Amino acid sequence: MSPSEGLVTSLNAIREMSIADGKAYHQYVPIIDETTDIGSLSQPILNNIEVRNDFMSMLINRIVSTQFEIKYFNNPLQILEGDRIPLGYSGQEIYVNPARGRKMNVSDFAGLLARYESDVKVQYTHINMDLQYPVTVSYTQLKKAFISWDALDNFIDGLSMSLYNGAYIDEFRFTKNLVSGAYMKNMAQIKTVTAVTTEALAKEFTTQLRELYLNMQLPSHNYNAWDKVGGEGRPIVTWSRPEDIVLIIRNDIRSFLDVNVLAQSFHMSEADLLGRMIPVDNFDVFDDNGVKIFNGSNVLGFIGDKSWFRIKRQDMFVEEFRNPNNRTYQMYLNLIKMYNWSLFANGVIIATQAPQVNITDLDYKGSALTVPVGGSVTGKIDVTPVTGNNPAIGYTSSDSTVATVVADPANPARFIISGVADGTATITAKAGSSLTLVDTISVTVGDGGESAGGGD
Numbered sequence: 001m002s003p004s005e006g007l008v009t010s011l012n013a014i015r016e017m018s019i020a021d022g023k024a025y026h027q028y029v030p031i032i033d034e035t036t037d038i039g040s041l042s043q044p045i046l047n048n049i050e051v052r053n054d055f056m057s058m059l060i061n062r063i064v065s066t067q068f069e070i071k072y073f074n075n076p077l078q079i080l081e082g083d084r085i086p087l088g089y090s091g092q093e094i095y096v097n098p099a100r101g102r103k104m105n106v107s108d109f110a111g112l113l114a115r116y117e118s119d120v121k122v123q124y125t126h127i128n129m130d131l132q133y134p135v136t137v138s139y140t141q142l143k144k145a146f147i148s149w150d151a152l153d154n155f156i157d158g159l160s161m162s163l164y165n166g167a168y169i170d171e172f173r174f175t176k177n178l179v180s181g182a183y184m185k186n187m188a189q190i191k192t193v194t195a196v197t198t199e200a201l202a203k204e205f206t207t208q209l210r211e212l213y214l215n216m217q218l219p220s221h222n223y224n225a226w227d228k229v230g231g232e233g234r235p236i237v238t239w240s241r242p243e244d245i246v247l248i249i250r251n252d253i254r255s256f257l258d259v260n261v262l263a264q265s266f267h268m269s270e271a272d273l274l275g276r277m278i279p280v281d282n283f284d285v286f287d288d289n290g291v292k293i294f295n296g297s298n299v300l301g302f303i304g305d306k307s308w309f310r311i312k313r314q315d316m317f318v319e320e321f322r323n324p325n326n327r328t329y330q331m332y333l334n335l336i337k338m339y340n341w342s343l344f345a346n347g348v349i350i351a352t353q354a355p356q357v358n359i360t361d362l363d364y365k366g367s368a369l370t371v372p373v374g375g376s377v378t379g380k381i382d383v384t385p386v387t388g389n390n391p392a393i394g395y396t397s398s399d400s401t402v403a404t405v406v407a408d409p410a411n412p413a414r415f416i417i418s419g420v421a422d423g424t425a426t427i428t429a430k431a432g433s434s435l436t437l438v439d440t441i442s443v444t445v446g447d448g449g450e451s452a453g454g455g456d
Contacts, residue, residue, distance in 0.1 A: 001149055001150065002034040002035070002149065003032060003034065003036065003149040003153075004149070004153055007149060007152065007153050008032050008034065010063045011032045011041065012031055012032055013063065014055065014058045014063060015029060015031065015032075017058050018054060018058065021058075023054045023058075024050050024054060025051050025054035025055060025058070028044035028048060028051050029044050029045065029051065029055075038146060038147075038148060038149055041146065041152075045146070046142070046143060046146060049322075052142070056142075056320065056322075056329050057320060060159065060163075060320055061317075061318050063156065064159050064160050064163060064164075064318075075168055075171050075172045075175075076172070076278050076280075077171075077172055077175040077176070077248075077280070079246075079278070079306070080246070080306055080309040081309075081311045081312070081313065082307075082309075082310065082311055092122050092123065092124050092125065093122070093123045093124075093310065093344060094120060094121070094122055095120070095122075095123075095226075095236060095344040096119065096120050096121075097118075097119035097120075097121065097233075097234070097236050097237060098219070098237050099118075099119075100119075119233055119234065121226060121231060121232070121233065121236055121343075121344065123342065123343050125310055125338055125340040126338065127314060127336060127337070127338050128337075128338065128339055128340070129170075129174060129335065129337040129338070129339055130334075130335075131170065131334075131335050132333065132334055133163055133164075133332065133333040133335070134330065134331065134332050134333075135159070135163055135333075136328050136329070136330055136331070137159070137328060137329045137331065138326070138327065139327040141155070142329075159331075163318065163331065163333045164333065166333075167316075167333060170335070171335075171337075174311075174337075174339045175309065175339070176280055176282075176283055177285055178309060178311075178340070178341050179299065179302045179349060180283045180284070180285050180294055180299060181285075181341075182225075182341050182349060183283070183296075183299050183349050183351060184285075184294060184355055184357075185355075185357065185385075185387060186228075186354075186355045186357045186387035186388075186389055187225055187228070187341075187343075187387055188225050188228075188341065188347055188348070189222070189223055189224070189225060189228065189347065189348045189349070190348070190349050190351055190354050190355065191208065191212065191348050191349070191350050191351070192354055193205060193208055193300065193350055193351070193352065194352070195300075195352045196253050196256050196300065197256075199256065201256075202256040202257055202258070203261070205253075205256075206257060206258075206261060206262050206265055207265070208350075209247065209262070209265070209266075209303060209350075210265040210266060212303050212348055213245055213265075213266055216239065216240045216245060216303075216304070216305070216348075217239060217240060217241070217242055217245075218239055219237045220237065220239065221236060221237055223238065223304070223346040223347065223348055224238045224342075224343060224344060224345060224346055224347070225343045225347070226343045226344065228411070229343060229386055229387055230386035230387075230413075231343060236344060238305075238344060238346050239346070240304070240305040240345075240346045242268075243276075244305050244307070245276065245303065245305060245306075246276045246277075246278060246302075246303070246304070246305075247276060247277045247278070247301065247303050248277075248278045248280055248301050248303075249278070249279060249300070250279070250280060250281070250282060250283070250299075250300055250301060251279050251280070251281055253300050253301060254277075254279050259273065259274070262277075282296055282297075283299040284296040298351045298352045298353050298355075299350070299351050300350045300351060300352065301349075301350045302347065302348070303348050303350065304347030304348055305345040305346045305347065307344075307345040308341055308342050308345040308346065309341065309342075310340040311338065311339055311340075312337065312338045313336070313337045314336040314337060314338065315334065315335075315336045316333070316334065316335050317333075317334050318331055318332065318333050318334070319331070319332045319334065320332070355389075356389065357385060357387050357388045357389055357390060358388060358390050359383055359384070359385075359388035359389070359390060359391065359393070359431045359437060360385070360437075361383070361384035361437065362381055362382070362383060362384075362393070362429055362430075362431055362437050362438065362439045363382040363384070363439055364379070364381050364382070364429065364439045364440070364441050365382055366379060366380075366441070368441070368442040368443070369441060369442070369443045369444070370443075370444045370445075371403060371417050371419035371443060371444070371445050371446075372419050372445075372446070373421060373422060373445055374419060375418070375419050376416055376417060376418040376419065377417050378408065378414055378416050379415050379417065379441065380413055380414050380415075381414075381429045381439060382413075390432075391431050391432025391437075392412065392431070393407060393412045393413065393429060393430070393431050394407070394429075394430050394432075395407055395427060395428065395429055395430075396427070396428050396430070397425050397426075397428075398425050398426040398427075398428070399423065399424075399425040400420070400425075401420055401421060401423075402419075402420055402423035402425040402443075403417055403418065403419055403420060403423075403425040403427070403443050404418045404420060405417045405418070405427050415427070415429065417443055419446075420445065422445055423445055424442070424443065424444050425445070426440050426441070426442060426443070427441040427443055428440050428441075429441070
């Protein structure tokens with residue numbers, strides 16, 4: 001039996017590496033071709049410890065990793081991964097908001113020398129995946145691998161699968177968990193829809209996807225999470241190029257969708273759509289023991305910019321050593337990566353209901369407010385945690401003939417007070433029907449009103 005073409009290429013590559021690295025391997029092992037007998041390779045490797053060690057080291061570090069990526073590495077979410085990151089365990093993402101326009105004033109001579117600061121936002125990220133995948137190869141296993149060319153091929157395949165399949169599964173899981181984590185913490189924009197269980201609902205769902213797809217291409221602060229998570233300063237304005245927008249969808253939902261109709265809705269070919277529509281099985285989250293710790297059945301999918309996924313690999317390498325005590329080779333695949341989501345990129349999680357994040361405290365840190373009659377001011381209540389939404393925040397006025405108050409529909413942590421008549425009133429912010437989470441704001445209604453002390 002002859003060695004396969006791929007095996008011949010791999011084994012000769014090992015020999016060439018040995019020459020380049022100044023190892024002893026090439027001095028004992030011949031060039032392999034389709035006529036070479038397996039014994040010509042096995043004898044020097046099995047009978048010479050130095051040659052055997054060279055073979056195992058080069059096999060694992062060069063051949064196994066390459067073969068795995070060619071044959072098996074098909075993580076559908078890998079296209080969301082960014083560039084590699086340098087050494088270090090933390091980094092930062094910087095976003096500069098577009099400059100704001102102002103009215104032209106021909107009398108404004110002082111403005112020439114004024115300083116106009118850029119609106120710079122910063123998000124800090126860190127390494128949060130540092131895993132090892134160990135595998136042990138015994139001398140007995142190695143001897144069995146050299147019985148035939150097929151056995152050697154299977155041995156290399158087995159090493160590839162053992163070392164890299166765990167990493168492949170975890171990379172897929174970690175990427176899905178970014179969507180699940182952002183949903184659980186209410187740290188992304190959420191679009192609530194009706195569960196897709198019929199063709200009619202599938203058409204409605206397709207229309208909603210198209211609307212999001214089109215709107216994300218226009219400058220807006222509605223599709224990033226900077227303001228939602230309490231980011232400082234004014235909301236940021238983001239937009240996405242159509243080719244950068246991806247759709248991640250559960251397989252059971254995708255089965256209801258007419259791909260042709262969806263492609264027409266997105267104004268692209270089916271091939272282009274399928275290149276950007278990534279199917280996943282679910283958005284459940286499991287611990288290291290395989291126990292489900294979050295039921296992701298409410299999450300149907302995600303639509304947004306690829307840059308929402310801040311996935312960067314720092315390193316992936318194999319370390320190995322020979323244990324003479326039991327004549328084994330210990331190998332460890334190390335995978336060090338950063339998994340975060342961006343507050344500066346468009347991203348909307350599609351779910352059948354909003355997440356519930358329990359509010360633990362309400363605190364108004366501003367001063368007393370003055371509101372002009374017939375005017376209004378906007379204020380902000382500090383919520384702990386900042387994305388808390390359960391129970392809902394409500395606002396009431398002690399005297400609605402003096403001042404009225406409503407929650408900002410875009411952000412319940414903001415309130416809008418309108419002046420009705422001269423006088424004073426007390427605004428109460430309350431989470432739910434319970435009186436345990438309450439804060440009050442003193443308001444004077446009259447001329448010369450000013451912006452809320454708790455506002456942006």
